[in-house]
Amino acid sequence: MYRSGAVMAWNVFKFCTALKGLGSIMILLVLAVVSVTYYAVVITNFGPGLAAGDLDSLVAFFVLILFHFLLAMLLWSYFSVVFTDPGGVPSSWRPAVDEERGDTDLLTEFPDDLEKRGIRFCRKCNHLKPPRCHHCSVCGRCVLKMDHHCVWVVNCVGALNYKYFLLFLFYTFLETSLVTLSLLPHFIAFFSDREIPGSPGTLATTFLAFVLNLAFALSVLGFLIMHISLVSANTTTIEAYEKKTRRYDLGRKRNFEQVFGTDKRYWFVPAYSEEDLRRMPALHGLEYPSKPDLDAQEF
Structure with a gap:
């Protein structure tokens, strides 16, 4: 029995390590899809169309302007997610305690005693856990308001x-939908009897770009709908799985602001205003407004 458990633990560790290595490959895959799409849309199809001097050139102009704008926002959001630390637990962090009861040095207590009193403790990191914080086996640490x-x-x-991730999904869906619609006539032409201009290489690139962007548009749409529902309830993927979806529900408007901030100028860019960062604790990942009557239900 012990041996079986040890093998399972080893396999899980190997799986987590493999995910780290896979991630670097996925970034290259994203950049490869972007490169193929850029070549098919700009170099092969709509770039040359600018010189036509008729209605097609006007259509090509608007497609290229919108394509480059969405691409810039997509990449800005994507690399903001990649290079922004999701938040770790500060070594000095302590939960609010009742000093009159002598709750001044929680680290001297046993984890079982802390958890009985509703104080969260990570046995892997060996430190206290803020609300909505979870341990990530891939990163090997606790992450503030971890979603996945x-x-x-x-x-x-x-x-x-998290906001940057949502914007990445949003702009990816818009960009891939634009590419799919703009390349649809060229894709249909593959199955027609008329002669199609272009070399076999450019035709294959256009075909591949259409198929890839259609697949991404459909798959990202599903994730986007799921996360919109999570934001509207002010919950995370982990909390939804654990069925802890009510405590932080403050109403749709305030739930949205807990992720995107209150400054509308920053809603669609991967950044926050200094005013929101100063007065909204939830954006720092350590404190969250909640329903008082449901506070006791988290544990």
Whole structure:
């Protein structure tokens, strides 16, 4: 029995290590898809169309302007998720305690005693855990308001980069939908009897770009709908799985602001205003407003 458990633990560790290595490959895959799409849309099809001097050139102009804008926002959001730390537990962090009861040095207590009193403790990291914080086996540490570990961005999605992840999904869906629609006539032409201009290489690139962007548009749409529902309830993927979805529900408007901030100028860019960062504790990942009557239900 012990041997079986040891083998299982070893396999899980190997799986987590493999996810780290896979992440670097996924970034290269994302850049490869972007490169193929750029070549098919700009170099092969709509770039040359600018010189036509008719209605087609006007269509090509607007497609290219919108394509480059969405691509810039997509890459800005993507690398913001990749390079932004989702948030770790500060070594000096302590939960609010009742000093009159002598709760001044919680680290001297046993984990079982802390958990009985509703104080969260990570046995792997050996430190106290803030609300909504979870341990990531891939990163090997506790992450503030952890949603999930995403191999596509080689990072955890948590308190400090969740907004950026949502914007990445949003702009990816818009960009891939634009590419799919703009390349649809060229894709249909593959199955027609008329002669199609272009070399076999450019035709194959256009075909591949259409198929890849259609697949990404459909798959990202599903993730986007799921995360919109999570934001509207002010919960995370982990909390939804654990069925802890009510405590932080403050109403749709305030739930949205807990992720995107209150400054509308920053809603669609991967950044926050200084004012929001100063007055909204939830954006720092350590404190969250909640329903008082449900506070006791987290544990």
